[in-house]
Every structure is written in C-alpha cells, then in structure tokens.
Amino acid sequence: MxxxxxxxxxxxxxxxxxxxxxxxxxxxxxxxxxxxxxxxxxxxxxxxxxxxxxxxxxxxxxxxxxxxxxxxxxxxxxxxxxxxxxxxxxxxxxxxxxxxxxxxxxxxxxxxxxxxxxxxxxxxxxxxxxxxxxPTQALLDAFTIRQHLRVGTGDLRGLTIAIVGDILHSRVARSDVHLLSLLGAQVILVAPPTLLPIGASTWPVQISYDFDSVLPLVDAVMMLRVQQERMSDFFFPTAREYSHYYGLNADRLKKMKPTAIIMHPGPMNRGLEITAECADSARSVILEQVxxxxxxxxxxxxxxxxxxxxxxxxxxx
Amino acid sequence: MSVALPAVDIARALTRIAHEILERNGGPDSIVLMGIPTRGAFLASRLAALIAGIEGREIPVGTLDITLHRDDLRLRPLRALVPTMTPLGGIEGRNVVLVDDVLFSGRTIRAALDALGEMGRPKTVQLAALVDRGHRELPIRADYVGKNLPTSKGQAVKVHLSEIDGVDEVLVENVEV
Known part of the structure; x- marks a missing residue:
C-alpha cells in the first residue's frame, strides 16, 4: 500500500x-x-x-x-x-x-x-x-464496531448495520458501505428517496425507507449528518418532518436490540438527525469513535x- | 547446514538459565519474564514453567513487541505488529528478564529497552538469550546465555521451537558461498 x-x-x-x-x-x-x-x-x-x-x-x-x-x-x-x-x-x-x-x-x-x-x-x-x-472514517467505524460486537478481533460477519440519513451527500456512507460489506457485514441504507444517490441500488446493500421496521434488526445504527451546506435544493419538506421519519429519538431507541450501539461520524446536528438523549445515552459510542x-x-x-x-x-x- | 544445538541441549540450557535467574535474583518474588516475539515469547513461557516447577509458584510473563522502536524500519520491508502483553502486576520496580532466541547485533535489545520504558520503570533489566552468536554492534551483553556460538557474518543462525516449527533445534547455515 x-x-x-x-x-x-x-x-x-x-x-x-x-x-x-x-x-x-x-x-x-x-x-x-x-x-x-x-x-x-x-x-x-x-x-x-x-x-x-x-x-x-x-x-x-x-x-x-x-x-x-x-x-x-x-x-x-x-x-x-x-x-x-x-x-x-x-x-x-x-x-x-x-x-x-x-x-x-x-x-x-x-x-x-x-x-x-x-x-x-x-x-x-x-x-x-x-x-x-x-476511508479513515470508515476504518474507525469498523474498528469501533469490532471492539463492541466482535471482542476486537476478526471481521464483522453476521452483523447488520443501518446507515441512516443523508446518504446522497455522505462520503462516509460510501466508504462505510464498501468496507463494512468487505468485512462481511450486512448494510441497510435508510433514507428518504431524495437523499439516496442514483446507483445506490447497485451497491452491496439493502435499501429501506422505513426506519422503524429496520430498527429491531440491526446491531449498530449509524446516523449521518444532514449536510445542509452541500444542499443547493430542497430534499425534504421541513426539518421537523425529517426528524419525525428519520431522526433517532428515545422512542426509536426502545425498538433497538439491547446490545445495539449508536454511532455518528460527527459533527452532530442535535435535534435534527439525533436527539441529545440518544447522543448522550449509554448505547452511544460516538466519543469512542473519536x-x-x-x-x-x-x-x-x-x-x-x-x-x-x-x-x-x-x-x- | 548443521545442527548446533539439538533438542536435549536446548532443554538443558533452559533449565540451567531458569536456575541462574533464580539465583541471581534471590528467588522468584521480584522476577518478571518478558519474551520478545516470536520465538523469545515461547522461550519466556518455557522458562516460566521451569521456574514454576522449581519454586512451586507461578511468575508473571509478558511479551514485548519492539517493531515500532526499531531503528531499521526504513531499511527493510514493512513489518506486521504483534501483540504486546503486559504481565500481571506490570513491570514497575520489578526485575525484568528479557528473553530472546538469538543475540546478534544487539539492536533488537536496544529497541526492547526503549519499548520497556514505555511500560514503566523496572528495578533492573536482565537479558537471557538461547544463543549468543557474537558480532555486536552496540554495547550490550546477555546475563544468561544458553550457548555461545561463534559464527561468521556470512552464516545464518535459525532457532526452531516445537511450538511453531514442530521441532526443537538450533541450525547454522552458510548463506554466502
């Protein structure tokens, strides 16, 4: 290399x-x-x-x-x-x-x-x-997942990981999709159709528009920042509606497996894609990622x- | 290629070194063995087992990867890191015995001394080597030697241990013809 x-x-x-x-x-x-x-x-x-x-x-x-x-x-x-x-x-x-x-x-x-x-x-x-x-963000994500869910060795086979939110503008999501699937994990992209890139259907992932139905399946949920600075257009009606459908909040936290972890590459828009309660919960590994x-x-x-x-x-x- | 040290001699040398370590340090209380991977780590475990057999109690054993402290990193192809295992109770104030298979230029041991410093401050650091083949490039000597093996620089000394090589032996090969 x-x-x-x-x-x-x-x-x-x-x-x-x-x-x-x-x-x-x-x-x-x-x-x-x-x-x-x-x-x-x-x-x-x-x-x-x-x-x-x-x-x-x-x-x-x-x-x-x-x-x-x-x-x-x-x-x-x-x-x-x-x-x-x-x-x-x-x-x-x-x-x-x-x-x-x-x-x-x-x-x-x-x-x-x-x-x-x-x-x-x-x-x-x-x-x-x-x-x-x-790429280094994806590597640290994989490392963090491996530390928590695979006792720090081997690969990520058998794990299901949801990447949620602004996939379209996210370089982290692209790197994560390649790396996590290379390591054997199943990746599910969760986003409104407007925030999914063209061609995402050819990636080695499943795609879902319904966050709530995905939550009970996943071992890790990775929330992405809504990148307003890259948005030259309107991708969703209001911030409130986005949070309602795709934000991680206390109610959604309850639907997750008890062992599942919460990740975010930062910086966070607290209150938009993730509530403060979730970001600061015991399940959150966001600071460990850093x-x-x-x-x-x-x-x-x-x-x-x-x-x-x-x-x-x-x-x- | 000739066998310089067969299995039975290796076993005898290690038993002697185990006794020497105990004698020098006045018993097992303060001793910590630190093996330098790959083969030094196996030798350290063997010495620990021998000492346990003599004294009837376990002594702490660790491993010490020195790769990140080497001074020849830029001269050779990249090396993979191997795990360092800090011994139970650490090394602070203990008599640390570094264990390696072959003592040659002394550069590995210099790197090991630096790597130890990262872990703490031992009371003393001693060195045990199964084979001392000479040709030192630094002022370093071993406290416990299995066998002094006079070699030329054109020869290679290979230590095989049953844990990974299936057989215990020390070989001397002529590399340059």
Missing part, C-alpha cells in the same frame, strides 16, 4: 491488517507514555481545503504520537484563498519535502488526482474528497510510511 484513497481499493487482508495494527496502537495510547519514535524525521502535511475539526486534529495527534513532524495547511489564510491551484500547492509542499500528504478537498476525486500526478512523491491519504470517500480515530490513523500512517519503499508493498512477519 502506498496511498489510501478509497476503501474500495482495500483487500480483505489489508483491511484486517489495518484494524489489527490499530488495536496495537490503541493499547499504546492507553499506556503511560503515548509517544513512539517510529516515524521520527518524517514530515506529514495536513492539506485541508475544507473545514474540519476532528479529522485534522485526529491525524495531527496520530502523526505526533508516532513522532512525525506535522505541517498544517488550511485553505483559509493561505495562498489557496488567493486562487492557487491544488497542483501549485502540492508542488510547493513537495519542494519542502513532505513524506505524506493528508488531503481534504471539496472536489470528489481530488486525492486520486494528487496520487496519480507527479506533483508529490509522498503517500497520499484521502481525508475526505467531496461526496466521494472518507478516540479510535487516532489509533486507526496511527495504523494507517505506520503501514504507509514505516517500511522501506518496495514494489509490491507487502509486509513481512
């Missing part, structure tokens, strides 16, 4: 390896000394053309725990706001010697473009590109950057 652009590029073995490595990283993060010398002398650039809190901080924490040097670049307050292109920005970073670029961009496919170009020789990690993919994000990103950085460059990128024992 040289880049991490999409969860659909991952093989089953690679996905399991990332999760297993993340489990070791999590163990270290619980110890008294949360710092490893592994990536000392490597430079990692956080190249963020879109706003982000947790992803950028999470990558920064992961890189710093592995002793890499981190350069944060956000489009605001940089030459990108003066109209500098992705190409020029990437070449500038290359000239400064970046070993890896963590890219978030509003254009779908931006990470792929950067990886295919010769603008940078480093590894490219996709931290969200438009409405396309957000903690696990650091471990998963440490694993990805380790697997992409630690070894000597090799042709096939395969791993030795």
């Amino acid at each position: 040289r880049h991490l652009l999409s969860t659909s590029d991952l093989t089953y073995t690679q996905a399991i390896r990332i999760l297993d490595t993340a489990a070791e990283m999590a163990r270290i993060s619980e110890g008294p000394v949360k710092k490893l010398p592994t990536l000392r002398g490597r430079t990692i650039v956080n190249l963020f053309f879109e706003d982000s809190t947790r992803t950028r901080i999470s990558f920064e924490a992961a890189a710093k725990r592995l002793s890499a040097d981190v350069i944060n670049f956000s489009a605001k307050g940089s030459s990108a706001s003066k109209g500098e292109s992705l190409k020029d920005t990437a070449q500038t970073l290359q000239a400064m010697g970046a070993d890896a670029v963590i890219l978030r961009h509003s254009a779908s496919g931006a990470a792929q473009r950067l990886a295919n170009s010769h603008w940078t020789s480093g590894s490219v990690i996709n931290a969200g590109d438009g409405t396309h993919e957000h 903690t696990n994000g650091v471990s998963v990103r440490m694993a990805v950085l380790y697997l992409l950057l630690a070894g000597a460059p090799s042709e096939d990128g395969e791993i030795t024992q």
